Amino acid sequence: MTSIDVQDLTKEYGTTRAVDGLTFTVRPGKVTGFLGPNGAGKSTTMRLVLGLDRPTSGTATVGGRSYAAIDEPLRHVGALLDAQAAHGSRTARHHLLALAVSNRIAVRRVDEVLEEAGLATVAGRRIKTFSLGMRQRLGIAAALLGDPRVVMLDEPSNGLDPEGIIWIRELMRRLAREGRTVLVSSHLMNETATFADHLVVLGRGKLLADTSMPDFIAAHSSPRVRLRTPSIDRLRGLLTDKGYAMAAGDDGRWTVDGAKAGEIGSIAAGHGIPLLELSDEQASLEQAYLALTADDTEFAAATPTSRQEA
Numbered sequence: 533m534t535s536i537d538v539q540d541l542t543k544e545y546g547t548t549r550a551v552d553g554l555t556f557t558v559r560p561g562k563v564t565g566f567l568g569p570n571g572a573g574k575s576t577t578m579r580l581v582l583g584l585d586r587p588t589s590g591t592a593t594v595g596g597r598s599y600a601a602i603d604e605p606l607r608h609v610g611a612l613l614d615a616q617a618a619h620g621s622r623t624a625r626h627h628l629l630a631l632a633v634s635n636r637i638a639v640r641r642v643d644e645v646l647e648e649a650g651l652a653t654v655a656g657r658r659i660k661t662f663s664l665g666m667r668q669r670l671g672i673a674a675a676l677l678g679d680p681r682v683v684m685l686d687e688p689s690n691g692l693d694p695e696g697i698i699w700i701r702e703l704m705r706r707l708a709r710e711g712r713t714v715l716v717s718s719h720l721m722n723e724t725a726t727f728a729d730h731l732v733v734l735g736r737g738k739l740l741a742d743t744s745m746p747d748f749i750a751a752h753s754s755p756r757v758r759l760r761t762p763s764i765d766r767l768r769g770l771l772t773d774k775g776y777a778m779a780a781g782d783d784g785r786w787t788v789d790g791a792k793a794g795e796i797g798s799i800a801a802g803h804g805i806p807l808l809e810l811s812d813e814q815a816s817l818e819q820a821y822l823a824l825t826a827d828d829t830e831f832a833a834a835t836p837t838s839r840q841e842a
């Protein structure tokens with residue numbers, strides 16, 4: 533089994549504690565979304581796993597070994613950290629060839645990953661002429677070059693067009709289906725909701741959550757019901773008496789906080805109140821994430837306390 537294991541990991545830069553006593557395991561066969569506000573320590577953790585920085589204390593290992601102890605590491609761990617890191621004066625093919633040769637990876641893999649990343653037709657172009665999205669695709673191609681069991685991608689959708697975003701999503705799902713260990717950081721919650729099975733969430737260098745996506749959403753949101761009825765005054769009176777809070781939507785629907793559709797349906801039926809629509813509202817990953825990280829967001833915009841008239 534090839535897991536990423538982070539154990540009591542701490543990294544200090546001067547007086548900044550970027551990573552603070554972190555412990556979690558990223559398991560194979562799933563896509564694990566790595567979330568957290570700006571400065572939460574996601575990139576630092578990934579850099580520590582890849583041996584690009586030394587921990588102040590604790591360990592970060594892949595398959596039980598530190599990255600530095602792995603021979604020909606690209607054959608075991610593929611990573612995209614900074615898409616700008618490639619030499620601009622090299623062509624895409626040369627960049628990948630150099631990586632392949634230094635890790636004893638079969639040269640045919642270069643064309644395979646160029647094809648897979650949609651770069652086959654521009655493989656002979658210098659990287660400095662590439663757009664951000666093309667660099668991102670090249671970084672992902674490099675991560676896949678050694679057919680690694682472990683893949684770590686830092687903000688892979690950065691700069692990708694809608695077609696590219698669908699491509700990366702399907703790629704990650706496939707890598708997980710193949711039994712690989714996939715860790716992906718992202719700030720795009722709606723996007724993360726489409727590909728992640730599991731979440732590791734950081735705030736100010738500490739672990740805030742390590743749980744499956746459905747459990748995360750259930751734990752950090754409260755139930756809510758949406759309904760439509762021609763007898764709103766009667767229903768509202770009844771529900772208010774029972775302590776429910778109702779709010780009107782702008783589409784003729786109403787929401788009831790802290791309630792399940794079954795409860796509200798029974799109350800309405802018991803009083804002969806017709807319901808034209810009744811459903812449990814699914815909380816989004818974004819709502820759950822914002823609820824969890826509200827206190828751990830270092831760089832939030834100030835909330836205006838008074839509005840200035842124009």
Ligand SMILES: Nc1ncnc2c1ncn2[C@@H]1O[C@H](COP(=O)(O)OP(=O)(O)OP(=O)(O)O)[C@@H](O)[C@H]1O
Pocket residue numbers: 545548549550568569570571572573574575576577
């Ligand atoms: N090389 C460094 N020197 C000094 N401080 C650093 C260094 N790298 C990271 N930090 C600090 O460590 C903290 C964590 O940064 P990190 O980049 O790991 O966060 P992140 O979660 O990846 O953020 P983002 O979502 O903005 O990319 C920040 O306060 C950052 O300023």
